[in-house]
Amino acid sequence: MTRNLLKLWAFVKRDFLSEVSYRLAFLMRVLGMLFSLLAFFFLTKMIDPNTKGLDGIPPFDWLLIGLSFQFYFSTALYSFSARIRSEQLLGTLEAMLVTPTPTAMVVFSSAAWDFVYGGIRVLLYMLFATLIFGVTLHVNSPLSLVIGVILTLLSSAGLGILSASFILYFKRGDPINFLLSGATTFLGTVFFPAELLPGWLQPLSNYLPITWSLRIVRGSLLQGKTLSDLRNELAVLALCTVILLPGGLICSRFAIRRAKREGTLIQY
Amino acid sequence: MSYSIEAQGLEKTFVKARSIREILLHPFQRADRVDALRGVDLHVAEGEILSLLGPNGAGKTTLLKILACLVLPDEGRALVGGHDTTDENSVKRLIGYVHSDERSFYWRLSARENLRFFARLYDVPSPRIESRIEELLARVDLLGAADRPFSGYSSGMKQRVSIARALLHDPPILMMDEPTRSLDPASSKNLRNFILEQLQGRDGKTILLATHDLREAEVMSDRIAILIRGRVREIGTVSEVSRWGVHERTYKLEVDAIEGPIDGPFRTLTDERVSGVRRLTIALDEGGTLDGVLRALIGAGAVVRLCDRQEPDLEQAFSRILEAESEEA
Numbered sequence: 001m002t003r004n005l006l007k008l009w010a011f012v013k014r015d016f017l018s019e020v021s022y023r024l025a026f027l028m029r030v031l032g033m034l035f036s037l038l039a040f041f042f043l044t045k046m047i048d049p050n051t052k053g054l055d056g057i058p059p060f061d062w063l064l065i066g067l068s069f070q071f072y073f074s075t076a077l078y079s080f081s082a083r084i085r086s087e088q089l090l091g092t093l094e095a096m097l098v099t100p101t102p103t104a105m106v107v108f109s110s111a112a113w114d115f116v117y118g119g120i121r122v123l124l125y126m127l128f129a130t131l132i133f134g135v136t137l138h139v140n141s142p143l144s145l146v147i148g149v150i151l152t153l154l155s156s157a158g159l160g161i162l163s164a165s166f167i168l169y170f171k172r173g174d175p176i177n178f179l180l181s182g183a184t185t186f187l188g189t190v191f192f193p194a195e196l197l198p199g200w201l202q203p204l205s206n207y208l209p210i211t212w213s214l215r216i217v218r219g220s221l222l223q224g225k226t227l228s229d230l231r232n233e234l235a236v237l238a239l240c241t242v243i244l245l246p247g248g249l250i251c252s253r254f255a256i257r258r259a260k261r262e263g264t265l266i267q268y
Numbered sequence: 269m270s271y272s273i274e275a276q277g278l279e280k281t282f283v284k285a286r287s288i289r290e291i292l293l294h295p296f297q298r299a300d301r302v303d304a305l306r307g308v309d310l311h312v313a314e315g316e317i318l319s320l321l322g323p324n325g326a327g328k329t330t331l332l333k334i335l336a337c338l339v340l341p342d343e344g345r346a347l348v349g350g351h352d353t354t355d356e357n358s359v360k361r362l363i364g365y366v367h368s369d370e371r372s373f374y375w376r377l378s379a380r381e382n383l384r385f386f387a388r389l390y391d392v393p394s395p396r397i398e399s400r401i402e403e404l405l406a407r408v409d410l411l412g413a414a415d416r417p418f419s420g421y422s423s424g425m426k427q428r429v430s431i432a433r434a435l436l437h438d439p440p441i442l443m444m445d446e447p448t449r450s451l452d453p454a455s456s457k458n459l460r461n462f463i464l465e466q467l468q469g470r471d472g473k474t475i476l477l478a479t480h481d482l483r484e485a486e487v488m489s490d491r492i493a494i495l496i497r498g499r500v501r502e503i504g505t506v507s508e509v510s511r512w513g514v515h516e517r518t519y520k521l522e523v524d525a526i527e528g529p530i531d532g533p534f535r536t537l538t539d540e541r542v543s544g545v546r547r548l549t550i551a552l553d554e555g556g557t558l559d560g561v562l563r564a565l566i567g568a569g570a571v572v573r574l575c576d577r578q579e580p581d582l583e584q585a586f587s588r589i590l591e592a593e594s595e596e597a
Binding site for chain 2: 017
């Protein structure tokens, strides 16, 4: 266990060092976040606060949570496959796979920094929002928030691992990423409430883990809801996690084995 | 005799890439397969350097990748340090892999930072990491440049970092895939000396080296395996392999005091006069003796100034093997 954690830390440190070696780009990204928040702040001034589905939450606050968590969700979705692809192109994947570190650990740890960076980004969004834009965040029930974030992380990681399995096996962009990122943006209540969609599309929103994640985080941070208020949403997200995470792991096992047999594991 | 590496009947085919047009026109047609290995048997003794010599596409890298647990064979089995390659964890602890590709590092990081990262993956104990890296950087003569970004290194330096990485966990077996491919002649020579003197001579490592450089194989190997189209065509010491297909012994002679054709129990391959000295290259078949040759020459009035046995050449043997292989194919 300790050994695996040390390995995970080594991956995070490696990517952090690479990241900060491009100092200007790092700084520009942080500034870019601030500018995008500014743009959304003024954009949401055009939205009627009484819009159906906002549940009394100010439009900017509502969008802020959607934006920051959508980034986290897409990190989980893209980072495994993007990292594997990049390690294949760099030629470093083969060098890692000849070490005694299990292939699955190499694949999943490669994205560790992206998750850390995603977390930092969410925190920065919250910090800017409270300090600059005057958003009030509630932490009445930190437990429901923590459980919600962990479940969000695990369920989206399950989807991300599924997506990485496609890359490992097919060596090209996979349909899972394409479909899910499109569906998330359109149906996942990131930018607008599901209630604004045509009636026949609205139920589809309930099949996306991000919808439930956002209900939990918005409820907890913006409406001060407690664990018992959010138990239904947490149960659905837990169910998504129970299906997606083992599903992703099983698929990745299969993909790694097939890729080794076909000799495509280290090709690009 | 204990073997560090054993391959028994290894077979491997790969799917041939299909164009999008082919996939669209024949979506259900099974893709063609290409033979990479066709029943490879070989063993490498402890402390031995065995070179896998062969043209591009012969299957050298595929064989190394199977032995390093990166690719699964279709048939046959391989043992590394007594462990079957299906027992990945045990095998990977015993091997160090030197890649031909200098891209296999993080170029924005320094050699030391790269080695720290890989030391974790190789399970080097935490208290040992820094001292081991220091020791290895000193061995490959990179201490002075250890904290510079990897991107600024020469090809020779990059290859030395690659060797340091393969040694991090002090494995008894090293697999090297064309380690001198991108090096200039001086760097290649230094690296070869390092491998021979330090890794084999001092540390007693078993080394499996894939190369298509005949000179490298000749200088470095205890034995050579010639791999062509996925099969081990010949295996033995340099002199054994060099004699492949040779049924005659060749001698170089310098003679004086004789003009005109020379007859005897031999075949004259070359006959030339250089700076007033007549130089002959002669071939003796299996029954012929040097004694018979000398008698014939002296009997004809010649003064024999020099008689030198010409050892068969690996390059020529390699060409003969390739020729025989293409005739059979």
